[in-house]
Amino acid sequence: MSYTSATLLDVQLALALLLAAAYAFRRYRRYKASKGLPFPPGPPGNLLTGNILEVSQYEAPSAFTRYQRQYGDVMMFRGLGSRVLVLNSLQAINDLLDKRASNYSHRPISISGGELIGFGESMLLLPYGAEWRAHRKLAHVALNPTQVKEYQVLQEDIAAWLAKGLLETPEDFVDVVRISAGRLIIAVTYGIPASPTQTEASSERFAEAAKKAVIPGYYLCDFLPFLKHAPSWVPFQRELQEGRQIWYEFLTRPFEHVKSEMATGGVLPSLMRNLLSSPPKDVPDFERRLMLVGGVMFGAGSETIYATILALIMAMALNPDKQRLAQAEIDAVIGDDRLPTVEDRPNLPYVNAVIKETMRWQPVNPLGVGRRSAEDDFYNGYYIPKDTIVVPNTWCVSTVAYAPNAKYDPNTFIPERFLDNTQTIVDPTAYAFGYGRRACPGRYMGENSVFIFAATILASFRISRLDGEELVQRFSQHLVRYAVAEPYKCSIVSRSAAKAKLIELRAADSKA
Numbered sequence: 001m002s003y004t005s006a007t008l009l010d011v012q013l014a015l016a017l018l019l020a021a022a023y024a025f026r027r028y029r030r031y032k033a034s035k036g037l038p039f040p041p042g043p044p045g046n047l048l049t050g051n052i053l054e055v056s057q058y059e060a061p062s063a064f065t066r067y068q069r070q071y072g073d074v075m076m077f078r079g080l081g082s083r084v085l086v087l088n089s090l091q092a093i094n095d096l097l098d099k100r101a102s103n104y105s106h107r108p109i110s111i112s113g114g115e116l117i118g119f120g121e122s123m124l125l126l127p128y129g130a131e132w133r134a135h136r137k138l139a140h141v142a143l144n145p146t147q148v149k150e151y152q153v154l155q156e157d158i159a160a161w162l163a164k165g166l167l168e169t170p171e172d173f174v175d176v177v178r179i180s181a182g183r184l185i186i187a188v189t190y191g192i193p194a195s196p197t198q199t200e201a202s203s204e205r206f207a208e209a210a211k212k213a214v215i216p217g218y219y220l221c222d223f224l225p226f227l228k229h230a231p232s233w234v235p236f237q238r239e240l241q242e243g244r245q246i247w248y249e250f251l252t253r254p255f256e257h258v259k260s261e262m263a264t265g266g267v268l269p270s271l272m273r274n275l276l277s278s279p280p281k282d283v284p285d286f287e288r289r290l291m292l293v294g295g296v297m298f299g300a301g302s303e304t305i306y307a308t309i310l311a312l313i314m315a316m317a318l319n320p321d322k323q324r325l326a327q328a329e330i331d332a333v334i335g336d337d338r339l340p341t342v343e344d345r346p347n348l349p350y351v352n353a354v355i356k357e358t359m360r361w362q363p364v365n366p367l368g369v370g371r372r373s374a375e376d377d378f379y380n381g382y383y384i385p386k387d388t389i390v391v392p393n394t395w396c397v398s399t400v401a402y403a404p405n406a407k408y409d410p411n412t413f414i415p416e417r418f419l420d421n422t423q424t425i426v427d428p429t430a431y432a433f434g435y436g437r438r439a440c441p442g443r444y445m446g447e448n449s450v451f452i453f454a455a456t457i458l459a460s461f462r463i464s465r466l467d468g469e470e471l472v473q474r475f476s477q478h479l480v481r482y483a484v485a486e487p488y489k490c491s492i493v494s495r496s497a498a499k500a501k502l503i504e505l506r507a508a509d510s511k512a
Helices: 003-034 052-056 060-071 090-098 111-117 130-143 145-168 170-190 196-201 204-213 225-229 235-264 271-277 286-318 320-334 342-347 349-361 394-400 415-419 443-460 497-509
Strands: 074-079 082-087 377-379 382-384 389-392 461-464 491-494
Touching (some): 052 082, 111 235, 130 145, 130 271, 145 170, 170 235, 170 443, 170 491, 204 235, 271 286, 286 320, 286 443, 320 342, 320 349, 320 415, 320 443, 349 443
Antiparallel strands (some): 074 082
8 A cells, every 4th residue: 555545544534533523522512411311302304404494394383283193292303403392282382481481582593584684673583681671661561451442442443444445345355454454553553544654654565574584494594594695686685685674664664753743743642652752761772672662563463463354254254153143242232323342342252252263263373483492401301402493383272272072173163162161271362472471562452453353344244155166265374374375255245234334434433
């Protein structure tokens, strides 16, 4: 053997030993950190990417729910240097996100949404800490139960406007609901009434950018961070840079409008006006933080209402018997001479049950917004490393938590399950607005808004399938789940000429 060949062999042997030593050291460190416990189980993967890409598959919430039967309430996806822990039961979700909140209240480190678009400065993706608490404090001041009562008449005004839109163009109900939801939230948040300014601020482009960028794995750069340095002409870079500009305009335009109107004395009541007029003490950098809080409140609130009401309309078209029961209750309690108000909510238990069943049947946020473990942890005999992305599978909760019994099938729309005192039933409002310390601070506003939209629609219209046409149940696959992936059609007609007249009169009275 020549000297050159022997030297090359020695180098190869040294490299092999070095790699083996590095691998052994890494295994030792993991064994020491994990105390010998395994990762949670999960479906098989491949040598190159593991099973991590399954996180972004079509209908992922349903797939994770199927996996629950095989892998249990906690399962893990690994690959490309990342780990995603999926929680498939309310017990596991509460054990980690609530009882161990100090470790599981951080958001995933998001390259796409957090860094490239800029959501990382907002309450949505801020890490758990002092800055997040400052934002949260502002949101609580604006959205506490006492404060939201101030906006009940405004909510009722816009519900009347929604009914008028459905009366005039029922075939465009998807657009009517979308515009109404946006109109409600921007009026409450910024005091902007129906106007070109409101239309300009209610950006659909922002919603489209946001609902992609906060899903773990939607953009590959979240698993391979070096891709954030890709050239600006790469498609995902172009899309995210456009999203950054949209986000900036979404934040600044309505906020500056409020300040400008306050200076001239022409601003309407709103959450932003109230906080700008009487800012809380001990909140430095107040205006920047308030602007960011307002943007999150507007974006998250309008999308949730929109998706919930679209699902409810579909449910009523598919379940006319439940619709008739809700309408009978409204007629008995309210009568024929007015539309529902928010104050009627405690007196309409069946309508409330219909809303809860809609939230359970089609949860609008089926995988929540991911969390991140701040430190290594152990749960049910499994090792959860630091910086693991944690995903609460609300879709699984909404089915498995309502396991079939002699009365109620979880796959069937049955509002009565929430009125049966002989059953132990999980209330969807316990999970529909999020979990633990990062649960949505706008819950009270959201519940009132969904109620008044739903009750007004049920009081005013008869919803049914179109004769001879199948009602397609297909939903979008983003953070918020919409019944518009393949737009469905249904018939929406006034229940009577008297109801139509009542809608016209109430909408004419609206000041929104």
